[in-house]
Amino acid sequence: MDPTLQLFLIISTALFSIGLLAALSRRHAIFILIGIELMLAAANLNFIAFWRFGPPPQQPTGVLVAIFSIAIAAAEAAVGLALVIAIYRHYHTTSVDKLDHLKG
Amino acid sequence: MSDSLDQIFISAKHWILSLLSGLPDWAAPIISSLINIGALLGVFLTLFAAISVLERKILGRMQNRYGPNRVGPFGLFQPVADGIKMLIKEDVVPARADKVVHFIAPILVAAAAILALGVIPYGRNMTPFAIDGGILFFFAVGSTTELAVFMAGWGSNNKFSMLGAMRAIAQMVSYELPLILTTLPVVMIVGALSPDAIVAAQDGYSLSVLPHWFVMTPWGAAAFVLFFVSGLVESNRTPFDVPEGESEIVAGHMTEYSGFKYATFFMAEYFGMFAISGLAVTLFLGGWHSPIAALNFIPSYFWFFLKLSALLFVYIWVRGTLPRTRVDQIMNFAWKFMLPMAFTLIVAAAVWHYQGRGLAGWLWSLVVIALVYLALSRLLDTRKKFATRTYRFAE
Amino acid sequence: MNSVAFLLIAIITLAGALAAAALPRLIHAALSLVVAFVGVAASFFLLGAEFVGLVQVFVYVGAVAVLIVFTILLTRREVTGERGINWGGAIVALAVFGGLLWTILKTKSLALPAPQIEPLTVKRIGEALMTNYVWPLQCVGLVLTAALIGALVLVMEEKREEK
């Protein structure tokens, strides 16, 4: 049995949920970034899967969007990690629990 | 006759596969891959053994001493003795180490190096893992090395290891950019990421003596030099061996490794060197093409390994000649000279292309490179920052 | 494309991801993340998008993972920051997973097999990038440059204050 689109979608859903889990339940700021990277990877997987299973002849749109999204993810990771370092230097913590200056 | 000699290994592989024709369908590609892997490992392990003893002998020659000359004739069995010594040594793991990471690191390093070797065409039809984006695969796998080095440094839980790993990652990340950017002109001119296509593009001769290798063009020659220097850094060789400089931080990220794990690191380093040199041969030195049309009867793999050996000799030569550079010098060199030059080469290659790839393009791209080189050397001239040296007591 | 490979890749990917989300030590989580990324890259290979898979390995393993690891090193002083798991978040994540799964399973039209396609060469991708998608490509280049400079500024600013 060859894997169907549905299977790939389930995998990506699982990946997304695990990313969400990491982003929501862990208190270290880097874990949130890890979670976000996982969610992005899940989205990329979706793009590629939909491209692959689309009716031929396919335009390489899904692939290109995935490439762009990887580039953006790299930028996001760079800025996000720089932020983590800046926050760490400023507040001497990386725990998002303690970063609640926006508390209403 | 020469063709059959040229394709002798391919024929052998097909003969083995034909012997196993009884097996189910899905097994054939696996067997084929296994044969490739086996051949690859066999060849390069042998080469590793040979180079390890040759390096010591050549270095000895350069430094006015004998190299290893006790084990076997001319000391040729020295690698065997070394191997046995490594294997029977105690495998020491520090008590506070992160054991899993510490264990995985050498495997990952070696795996990356071997994988990188897989995409290089060693002869006509002799590419173990021929994929469309071979160059990209090479670098993707190569970039894993950094992570492995980090794991080694971090997993050892040792300050020297950590420092070494940091140094290694810093310089590898810095030099990965020029390394990749110098391949770009070639990729651009050929229009493909596949090593086979790149080698094929360097076929042909002018006047049947001047091969159409990319190293014969101005941008190609410059790119080759830059690539070679970046390769030196990537494989942590002298003069860029600060990550594992014995006199500074013991052995860098390998400090806490012993026995077979250390041997694996050692082997991975040499494999990395082979891979970089092999890629340099593929990209700039015409791969397995012979230098003169008349010598085409000699099998392709012979030419490849001849060029590879020549490059490896240069590696050893450099190691025996140059002192170690400082960390800040390495970084400045990467960001202030290598990177701008690499970008320039892309422009120069474009100029070459749009001038018709002839003599005019040759000259124009030389002009571009020379201009930028002169400008950079003016800008980066540090001599004026120092006062002239005066000898007070040594008149 | 065969199901054995798919199964293997799926297991590796999900295991790596789960480890990345749940391992107590940050450094292990980061390394597990690399495994998950490699798994995703492998599934790209499986889907016929070799180039994207290579880029995925190249960018995530070669760059992002190293960055994360470096950040962990630079912010290592705080070891006892982790105080258990926020279970509310876990429940939400589980609920989202349930909802999405239910939706996917409910949609019958998704259970379609892969059609035959001509292989997607790097040349095609390159041509698409340089023709139809040249504008987004430039934008991405700009974004990357801006992010690079922004990251540098973010990290440098504090350093100067400390002096």
Place this chain on the structure above:
Amino acid sequence: MNSWIVSNLWLIPAMPLAFSLIILTLANSRRAGAAGLAIAGQVIAFVLSLVAFLSTLQTPGFRAVHNFTWFTFGDQALRLGWVLDPLAAAMMIMITLVGLCIFVFSIGYMAGDKNFTRFFAYLSFFSGAMLGVVIANSLLLLFVSWELVGLASYLLIGFWIDRPSAAAAAKKAFITTRIGDLGFFLGTLWLYHNSGTLLFYDQGRGCLEEAGLLAIGGSATFIALLIFCGAVGKSGQFPLHVWLPDAMEGPTPVSALIHAATMVAAGVFLIARVYPLFSLGAVNGVTPSLTVVVSVGVVTALMASLIALAQFDIKRILAYSTVSQLGLMMVSLGVGGVAAGIMHLIAHGFFKALLFLGAGSVIHGLHHEQDIRKMGGLRWILPVTFLTYAIGMMNLSGVPFFFSGGWTKEEVLHAAGHWPVSRLPYYLMLAGVILTALYMTRQIIYVFFGSARNTDVQSVRPAVFDSVEAATTTENISVGGTGHRPVFHAHESPPVMTMPLIVLALCSILFVLVLTPAWPWLHAYLNGEPARVDFGSLIQPMLFLSLALVAGGIGLGWLIYRRIRETDPLARAQPGLFRFLENKMWFDEFYEQTVITFSRILARLADWLDRYFWDGLVRLFAGIGQAFGVLSKGFDDHGINAGVDETMSGTRGFGRLIAAAHSGQIQTYLGAIAIGMLLLLVLYAWLG
């Protein structure tokens, strides 16, 4: 060349102005640069003036204008322009040449001043502004330049700003001339109202040409008189002459520039320029406005001569002589001798600059001593200065034959003698000639002859010069700055100061060549006629008369002042009269008692009004406002605030409720987003 210089005539004033601006940007230490730039600007202006002058020689009565539109309002266009005619060309030559000499002289005179660069910037500015007056072909452009001249004179008279007397003199000069300028401005407005143009010459449509004069008609007298007010102020005519002697507070080169080339010449030039306005509707060459000009000129000339007789400040004597000579020029213009007036103006420009610079040289040599009673016997110590000064004195006194001043005075007297209304001005002028010779003889005897009367001056001998230097150094600090150069063995001024004197002396003598009745070239040139050579007319009866008068004046002066004692001979003979004259006929006191007192009373009245009347009104309104305020506050407090407070507290309570949801923790927000997404998903699935 011809058309080029006409369309680029603006360069002549623009060069000194531009160089002045450049000098202003220089540092105080760039002395050589400042002086060099100023002189370069002047030289360029001089060369351009020469070019302009040469192009006016082509035809007699040459006149070329270049007009352009400055801006347009409504359907009216305000047009400016410049004119090149013999009058302007001759004036330009004189101004640039005399200015050049003064600039060069200033290098030596101001050598010790710490604001050397500023001085040259102002000088250059002054010269440029005056050149603007000369070339203007529009009353408005003339007025603008006129006011720039006023500003420059203010800046220069008050150049030594740390001296209160200089500041006061600058203010006085500025305000006094401003009174006249008010009249000038009103006249300008009236002129514009009537003629619709301010251009002098505009192809028959200018206000000095047929059509324009026709449009002005009967009001010309009033317009002319109003414009004359400006000239009175600028040229120091009675009754606005009081600022001119006080302007001596400025550095001596400034006095020279004001009295010879620029400022006071502007008034006379203005009358000459708008002469058609004055002579409009003349019967036999006489109009009411011209009669006023003559009267004012006569009064000024005589009064100033008399005052000059009793002054002791070397520069003040020269200042009053300027006032009297200007009166003479006014008379000349009034009686119809425009060319004679301008000729005298130009000749006066040369010799008065010479006299002032000579006085400056004396003052410089004596370390800023200006009292002639403390001088004497200087003819051996300052030989060059003495010789040139004597030439200047001869010019001013009106000695004919060799001195241009004498010939031009002849011309003026000649014109006055033919005035049809009355012979009185003529006779009074003759009396003025005697007086002029008298006071100049007095001055030169006081300064150069006899023996030194003051210990300070006595010690102006080489042997003991250094002790004087030490004794007067303290004074010098306040005057010339600290960098004053000691002149131990050079009793004469340096060449940079004596060279201009010599050049000016030569000019004033050589100028005779174009003045004499034998070849009245300048007269003809200014009148736009070809000149004739006629040696026969060289000898005229009037020449002997004036020669006799001058000789009488000088001889009388020699008799009276031959022996100088502690007090002035005239003071011994007529103490009351002398005191009257010495105190400048009590003009300042008179103004103090009348004009200034009146304005002070007015000011007190205004002050009282401000304090009590207007302030009371303001207080009243303020009280009303306060009352409203109190009322409004009560209403606010008890009416509106209560309602607003209720609303606010309600809002605040609600806000607290909402804020509780904002934990500030990113994960809460992320979770909320996830839940929201989930809900959307469920909704979507539900509907689809």
